[in-house]
Amino acid sequence: xxxxxxxxxxxxxxxxxxxxxxxxxxxxxxxxxxxxxxxxxxxxxxxxxxxxxxxxxxxxxxxxxxxxxxxxxxxxxxxxxxxxxxxxxxxxxxxxxxxxxxxxxxxxxxxxxxxxxxxxxxxxxxxxxxxxxxxxxxxxxxxxxxxxxxxxxxxxxxxxxxxxxxxxxxxxxxxxxxxxxxxxxxxxxxxxxxxxxxxxxxxxxxxxxxxxxxxxxxxxxxxxxxxxxxxxxxxxxxxxxxxxxxxxxxxxxxxxxxxxxxxxxxxxxxxxxxxxxxxxxxxxxxxxxxxxxxxxxxxxxxxxxxxxxxxxxxxxxxxxxxxxxxxxxxxxxxxxx
Amino acid sequence: xxxxxxxxxxxxxxxxxxxxxxxxxxxxxxxxxxxxxxxxxxxxxxxxxxxxxxxxxxxxxxxxxxxxxxxxxxxxxxxxxxxxxxxxxxxxxxxxxxxxxxxxxxxxxxxxxxxxxxxxxxxxxxxxxxxxxxxxxxxxxxxxxxxxxxxxxxxxxxxxxxxxxxxxxxxxxxxxxxxxxxxxxxxxxxxxxxxxxxxxxxxxxxxxxxxxxxxxxxxxxxxxxxxxxxxxxxxxxxxxxxxxxxxxxxxxxxxxxxxxxxxxxxxxxxxxxxxxxxxxxxxxxxxxxxxxxxxxxxxxxxxxxxxxxxxxxxxxxxxxxxxxxxxxxxxxxxxxxxxxxxxx
Numbered sequence: 001x002x003x004x005x006x007x008x009x010x011x012x013x014x015x016x017x018x019x020x021x022x023x024x025x026x027x028x029x030x031x032x033x034x035x036x037x038x039x040x041x042x043x044x045x046x047x048x049x050x051x052x053x054x055x056x057x058x059x060x061x062x063x064x065x066x067x068x069x070x071x072x073x074x075x076x077x078x079x080x081x082x083x084x085x086x087x088x089x090x091x092x093x094x095x096x097x098x099x100x101x102x103x104x105x106x107x108x109x110x111x112x113x114x115x116x117x118x119x120x121x122x123x124x125x126x127x128x129x130x131x132x133x134x135x136x137x138x139x140x141x142x143x144x145x146x147x148x149x150x151x152x153x154x155x156x157x158x159x160x161x162x163x164x165x166x167x168x169x170x171x172x173x174x175x176x177x178x179x180x181x182x183x184x185x186x187x188x189x190x191x192x193x194x195x196x197x198x199x200x201x202x203x204x205x206x207x208x209x210x211x212x213x214x215x216x217x218x219x220x221x222x223x224x225x226x227x228x229x230x231x232x233x234x235x236x237x238x239x240x241x242x243x244x245x246x247x248x249x250x251x252x253x254x255x256x257x258x259x260x261x262x263x264x265x266x267x268x269x270x271x272x273x274x275x276x277x278x279x280x281x282x283x284x285x286x287x288x289x290x291x292x293x294x295x296x297x298x299x300x301x302x303x304x305x306x307x308x309x310x311x312x313x314x315x316x317x318x319x320x321x322x323x324x325x326x327x328x329x330x331x332x333x334x335x336x337x
Numbered sequence: 338x339x340x341x342x343x344x345x346x347x348x349x350x351x352x353x354x355x356x357x358x359x360x361x362x363x364x365x366x367x368x369x370x371x372x373x374x375x376x377x378x379x380x381x382x383x384x385x386x387x388x389x390x391x392x393x394x395x396x397x398x399x400x401x402x403x404x405x406x407x408x409x410x411x412x413x414x415x416x417x418x419x420x421x422x423x424x425x426x427x428x429x430x431x432x433x434x435x436x437x438x439x440x441x442x443x444x445x446x447x448x449x450x451x452x453x454x455x456x457x458x459x460x461x462x463x464x465x466x467x468x469x470x471x472x473x474x475x476x477x478x479x480x481x482x483x484x485x486x487x488x489x490x491x492x493x494x495x496x497x498x499x500x501x502x503x504x505x506x507x508x509x510x511x512x513x514x515x516x517x518x519x520x521x522x523x524x525x526x527x528x529x530x531x532x533x534x535x536x537x538x539x540x541x542x543x544x545x546x547x548x549x550x551x552x553x554x555x556x557x558x559x560x561x562x563x564x565x566x567x568x569x570x571x572x573x574x575x576x577x578x579x580x581x582x583x584x585x586x587x588x589x590x591x592x593x594x595x596x597x598x599x600x601x602x603x604x605x606x607x608x609x610x611x612x613x614x615x616x617x618x619x620x621x622x623x624x625x626x627x628x629x630x631x632x633x634x635x636x637x638x639x640x641x642x643x644x645x646x647x648x649x650x651x652x653x654x655x656x657x658x659x660x661x662x663x664x665x666x667x668x669x670x671x672x673x674x675x676x677x678x679x680x681x
Contacts, residue, residue, distance in 0.1 A: 032559045037585075041555055138416055142387040147600060168562055171586040172555075244548050246576065246601065251546055293555035301509060301542050 009268035014318055015282040022289055030296040036163035037172035038296075044174065044243070046288045047181050048252070050281060051135070052259045053266075055229035057280040060263055062225055063205040063272030064122035067260075068111060068130030069233040070252045075133045076103040076230075077237030078141060079139040081247040084149040093155035107133060108230015109223065110217050118224030134253065143249035148241055156242040177239040184232060189277055201225055205272025214255040262287040265315045285314065346616035365473045367510025368460045369636030370435055379409045379630050380429045381438040381623055386413035389555045389681035390598075390619050391440075397647070398558050401627045407636030419446035436460035436630035437621075444469040452572035458631045464626050474629055474639060478585060478617035478649070478667040480656065481513055485520025487668055488594055488615055489529075492521075492566050495612045496594035500565030503538055503557065505578070505595070507545040514570035515540075517596075521568050535561060543574060548664050550577025554593075558585055575614050579605035599671055599679040606673040613670040621647035621667055629663075639663070 027033035052069055059066040080100040089095065107129070114125045137143045148156070159173035192198035200221045201210035212218050241247045266283025268275030290311055294304040340657035370377065381398050395411040402409045412429065414421035419442040426452055429437055437454055441447050451461050451471035463475035492502060504522065506514035518540060524530050541557065543550040550573050557564055558581065567578050570618040578593040579602070585591075588610050597614030606610040619651075625647035632639060644651045649667025656662040671679075 030560050035559075040561060041552075041559075045552055049543075141667060144418060145601070146386055167561075168559070169586065170559060171584065173584055240548075244551065244577075246547050246578065248547060251548060292552050292556060295541070295553065296560050298537060298560070301540055302539065 006113050010276075010279070011318070012276065012279045012282055015266060015279065015286055015315070018315065019282065021285050021291065022286065022293075026289070026293045026296050029298055032294070032296055035165045035167075037165040040163040040172040040174050042289060042292060043178060044172070045292050046063060046285060047175070047177050047243070047286055048236055048240045049259055049262065050181050050284045051184055051232060051239065052255065053263050053280050053284040054184055054277070055232045056256075056259050057263045057266070057268050057275050057277070058188070058192075058225060059122070059229055060200055060260075060268045060270065061205045061272060061275040062201045062222065063208065064150065064222075066111070066113065066122065066126045066226070067256050068107075068126040068133065069229060069259075070254070070256045071130040071133040071137075072107045072230050073233040073237035073240070074249055074252050075137045076100040076107065076234035077241050078104055078137055078143050078146075078247060078249050080137075080234075080238060081146060081148055081152070081241060082141065084151065085147065090150050093151045093238075094150070096152055096155075096238050096242075097235055100238045101231050102234070104230040104232070104234020104237070105227050106230070109227040111230065112223035112226030115226060116219035126289050129286070130256075137249055144245065145248040148247050149246050152238065152242045153245050156245045175243055177243055180235060180239055184235075185277060185281070192277070197221065197224060202273060205274075207273075245301070258287060259284070261312050261316060265312070283315075286311075339510075350365055363455050363457055363473060365460075365633050365639065366636065368458065368473065368633050370634040372435070374407060375408055377436070377631075377634060378432070378434045379407065379436040379438065379627060379634075380434045380655065381409065381411045381626060382425055382429070383411060383413040383440050384422065385417040385440045386411075386415055388417070393679070393681055394440075394619035394623040395602065397618075399625035400620070401619060401624050405631070407627075407631065414442075415632060417442055419443040422657060423450045426454065430454050430457060430459065434459060436462065436634060438462045438626040438630055439466070439472075440464045440624065441466040441469060447471075460630050462626050462629045462633075464622055468658070472661070473633060473664055474661055476625055476629055476650075476653065476663045476665065477656075478622055478665050480664045481516035482520040483664070483666060484596075484615065485517040487670075488517060488523040488568060488596075489521040489524045490569075491594040491613050491615065491670060492567035492568050493525065493529050493532060495594065496532065496566045498529050500567055501533050501561070501563045503535040503541060503564065504568045505541045505543060505550065505553065505570065505574045507543060507573070509540065509542045510568070511571075514639065517570045518568060532566075537561070540579050543571060543577065545571060545573060547573040547577045550574050551581050554578040554581035556583065558582075558587060558591060565591055567591075567593040569593055569597075571595060572597045572601065572614075575611055576601045576605065579610045583608070583610055598670065599676045600681060603676050606671070606676050609673075613672045615668050616671055617667045618648065618669060621650060623647075625650035625665070625667075 023033050032038050055069055077100050080096050084096060109127055111129055113123050116122050158176040160176055162171050162173050164171050200216040203216055204218055208218060262284040263280050264270060266279035290308060299307055381575050383394055385391055398409055398411045412425060414425050422442050437459055448471050454461050455471055461472040463469045463472040467475050469475055504518040506518055522534055541553050543553055569575050574595040575597045577591050582588055594614055601612050602611060625645035628645045641654050643653050645653055650665040653663040653665050656664055
């Protein structure tokens with residue numbers, strides 16, 4: 001196991017190099033990259049995609065794919081938002097997180113049940129449930145953009161600190177939601193490093209039959225996994241609307257593709273079994289910097305999509321090649337042995 | 338193979354048969370009603386029955402009923418869906434209404450059903466559907482040029498008629514947003530010589546997302562320290578940009594305006610970061626649509642200068658080279674003083 005791993009050429013160093021190169025380019029073009037307030041702005045922009053990417057990485061590592069997490073986040077936050085608005089709730093925002101998280105968990109459990117116990121293909125299930133959740137939001141709840149309750153609005157104004165750019169005098173606030181991201185990273189790190197459950201997720205993605213024979217209860221692990229991803233998505237939904245004080249049901253829909261691209265860019269193997277938190281955060285950081293610096297670089301709007309598309313193709317292509325060549329080498333070595 | 342040929346043939350046939358439906362033009366004068374006014378039934382079909390914008394429109398419909406005593410009512414699909422809207426219109430045709438006023442979700446998807454209505458002698462009036470073939474008239478609250486100029490006046494006033502600005506659209510492919518922005522820029526060049534358009538980044542897109550508007554505004558103000566104004570179009574540009582302005586500490590130094598909804602902009606209007614956003618009032622639009630339908634049923638000639646009675650709809654003009662599309666001047670500016678009076 002360890003010998004195979006050490007032979008695997010990892011993609012983190014490449015992604016990290018790309019981040020550094022891009023940062024230097026932005027710095028050279030705008031003189032604004034390495035300023036306190038710009039870094040705070042990027043950290044803020046990173047929160048939501050990074051939270052999504054953690055769950056997304058776990059699913060891909062398990063050999064699955066989830067395209068429903070943005071729909072889960074949207075429906076969970078929307079129902080929470082509307083319920084709290086209607087009830088005139090004015091207490092702590094923790095209730096909003098708990099409620100949205102619980103709704104997300106239930107929706108994730110539906111995914112997990114269908115995938116784990118009925119053994120349906122993950123893409124088909126999550127495409128279906130994603131469409132279902134979006135449909136319920138627009139159909140049953142007749143969702144349209146809405147205000148947020150006072151608890152969420154106040155939470156959106158909480159800042160950890162304010163970064164001042166001494167030269168321009170511009171200020172940027174670090175939102176408190178960044179703590180959720182830190183918490184989720186620590187939790188998932190502990191999960192995959194120290195628990196049998198976490199190891200099980202990797203084992204399933206490596207070889208499901210082997211994992212089953214080794215004594216992992218595959219169905220239950222999948223139920224846990226998708227429920228956990230749903231929980232994270234529900235929490236992310238509230239984080240998102242609190243940061244802009246505006247509950248727009250469509251604000252997160254469509255992000256799933258960028259998030260999946262970021263996770264793959266970060267070196268997670270699409271066929272499962274391989275992926276790291278560090279790589280994922282690198283991948284999502286690169287995508288976030290890219291998405292939020294095109295004006296700083298000075299790329300006109302009309303060219304920004306071309307530029308973003310090219311980076312995704314090159315980035316994921318390089319990652320995929322690294323992993324592909326590593327696997328070929330493993331195979332040759334296995335044959336020789 | 339054989340079956341696929343048949344299906345291709347069938348599809349082709351549908352298109353051939355549909356052509357006359359799309360191409361036919363109707364003489365509005367022939368739609369004069371022979372029934373007494375008290376027997377008229379006029380329906381207004383919004384995009385979506387539950388949306389606050391169209392709930393407000395219904396208040397205009399009710400006011401029209403009260404003012405005139407004519408049987409008018411609003412009936413829309415439960416959500417914004419072209420197929421469901423077509424079904425609502427089918428039902429209204431079956432009920433034998435005399436006129437249908439519609440705010441189409443997708444004009445082309447409604448052509449067949451509206452063609453059917455016209456062929457049965459039902460008056461069809463559109464709003465925000467300038468491309469609709471099967472309607473007698475389409476009434477628009479304003480010309481894209483007129484709104485662009487009005488937005489530029491607001492921005493210029495906020496900026497003290499000097500400094501650098503740029504434009505922000507929902508999507509670079511959004512036709513009306515780009516027309517507003519083009520008209521605004523042309524107006525600035527003619528009227529405000531001390532203002533300049535940011536040459537390096539003259540048009541920014543926000544993917545119709547408030548968070549993106551916020552991020553783009555932050556980038557713009559960081560990269561271009563001289564930038565003083567953002568000419569927004571999409572209703573999400575002002576709340577997103579205003580939030581960025583407040584966080585960056587640029588309140589009073591940078592300005593933004595766009596089309597905007599009262600509730601979304603209320604905090605920024607009240608705090609003074611935003612001076613005004615522009616809007617047209619859906620209640621007045623509903624009122625004007627019904628007035629158009631009634632004018633046709635009465636056999637009145639619709640000509641330049643016709644008064645459709647809604648506020649800003651008093652003196653309509655035909656769009657250039659059109660005998661169908663009527664333009665009004667129905668925009669209102671929403672400020673801290675009137676922002677509470679809309680209910681949405």
